[in-house]
Amino acid sequence: MSGNSTTPAQPAILVEGLTKRFGERTAFADVSFGVDYGEVFGFLGPNGAGKTTTVRTLGTLVAPTAGHAAVAGLPLRPENAVEIRRRIAVMPESPGLYLRLSVAENLAFFAGLYELPDASERITRALRAVNLLDRADDPCRALSKGLRQRVGLARALLSDPQVLFLDEPTSGLDPVAARDVHELIDGLRNRGVTIFLTTHRLAEAERLCDRVGIMNTTLRMIGRPDELREQLFAKSLEIRTRDPLADPDRVFGALPGLEGWHRGADGAYLLAVADPDLAAPAVTRALVAAGADLLSLSPSRHSLEDVYLQLIDTDVEAQAR
The missing domain is CATH 3.40.50.300 (P-loop containing nucleotide triphosphate hydrolases)
Incomplete structure (x- = not known):
């Protein structure tokens, strides 16, 4: 063949x-x-x-x-x-x-x-x-x-x-x-x-x-x-700490390139940033300075399933019945 x-x-x-x-x-x-x-x-x-x-x-x-x-x-x-x-x-x-x-x-x-x-x-x-x-x-x-x-x-x-x-x-x-x-x-x-x-x-x-x-x-x-x-989702960093941050606004507020943050339902902090690779060292330093026990820090990975569900919100076959 x-x-x-x-x-x-x-x-x-x-x-x-x-x-x-x-x-x-x-x-x-x-x-x-x-x-x-x-x-x-x-x-x-x-x-x-x-x-x-x-x-x-x-x-x-x-x-x-x-x-x-x-x-x-x-x-x-x-x-x-x-x-x-x-x-x-x-x-x-x-x-x-x-x-x-x-x-x-x-x-x-x-x-x-x-x-x-x-x-x-x-x-x-x-x-x-x-x-x-x-x-x-x-x-x-x-x-x-x-x-x-x-x-x-x-x-x-x-x-x-x-x-x-x-x-x-x-x-x-x-x-x-x-x-x-x-x-x-x-x-x-x-x-x-x-x-x-x-x-x-x-x-x-x-x-x-x-x-x-x-x-x-x-x-x-x-x-x-x-x-x-990349077209559908903002670039972000996912941060996990042993305990919740006492004042996350203070920790994240002064970070360069930060476009916003929120805490997910699973307790992870999600930071919207312009460039995850450039932001990661500054985020790490800020967490260490705040005395946080950092468990993990990684770019947030969206799957193709996330893309699909973002675009497809209607069951066409069910609507046709």
């Missing part, structure tokens, strides 16, 4: 003002973004936010209502649908395997369905890529859910896709099986495969994705996780 040996000038996916409506219901509206070749792009959002419909639209299964897109170098138009499908692969949350057939028989069936040349060689490469070559003759019904997910990924890799859409690839997996899928995704990225990942696991997205887009019928934000944190 080599992906692209060279990186084309245009993005692997380019979306401009894409909109999809079903009658009076809007699945998603005015969505614009680009995904580079070799990038793992996370697509996050609540149920009903339009993520799956976006994937189905980019995969040529649903026609957009408005806007434009290009996938794997081809404009998203009806006359290009067959060729786009040859260049991409979609792995749904449920891989849709025939459980009475062996792993190899499943892949041979789909290779024939796709009319792929050199099917035997492709099956061997795909199974090697997902570390299942020694399980080729096992019936799929005998495999764990994690191994079936790997078979589903092997099926998606049969056509050597330039762009791979993964819909919740670790849903329902235990931590060890999920880690194995993460390692496979990392390996595909290293081979130059573009991966469009939809997931509800925010820690997974933070670990895997070069950039993420947060969706709630419209695209709320897009960027690297660290960029989104």
Whole structure:
């Protein structure tokens, strides 16, 4: 699975003002973004936010209502649908395997369905890529859910896709099986495969994705996780002392670059500062001078989950009922 040996000038996916409506219901509206070749792009959002419909639209299964897109170098138009499908692969949350057939028989069936040349060689490469070559003759019904997910990924890799859409690839997996899928995704990225990942696991997205887009019928934000944190949250220091400070206003009031402070519910002091690295030595000196027993001082770390919850405050699916 080599992906692209060279990186084309245009993005692997380019979306401009894409909109999809079903009658009076809007699945998603005015969505614009680009995904580079070799990038793992996370697509996050609540149920009903339009993520799956976006994937189905980019995969040529649903026609957009408005806007434009290009996938794997081809404009998203009806006359290009067959060729786009040859260049991409979609792995749904449920891989849709025939459980009475062996792993190899499943892949041979789909290779024939796709009319792929050199099917035997492709099956061997795909199974090697997902570390299942020694399980080729096992019936799929005998495999764990994690191994079936790997078979589903092997099926998606049969056509050597330039762009791979993964819909919740670790849903329902235990931590060890999920880690194995993460390692496979990392390996595909290293081979130059573009991966469009939809997931509800925010820690997974933070670990895997070069950039993420947060969706709630419209695209709320897009960027690297660290960029989104910086845009949404002020820089701060988190301070923990053995005992509460007798006069925190006096201790913190004269600090240079301090923009404000408050005490969290867990007892930690959170100081909003212009530059945590520059402020930390002055904060330490002030605490020592005040006789405080300092337990820890560190930059406050906001997770991708914090970013998500800051942006997504509505359950779209519940509102629609």
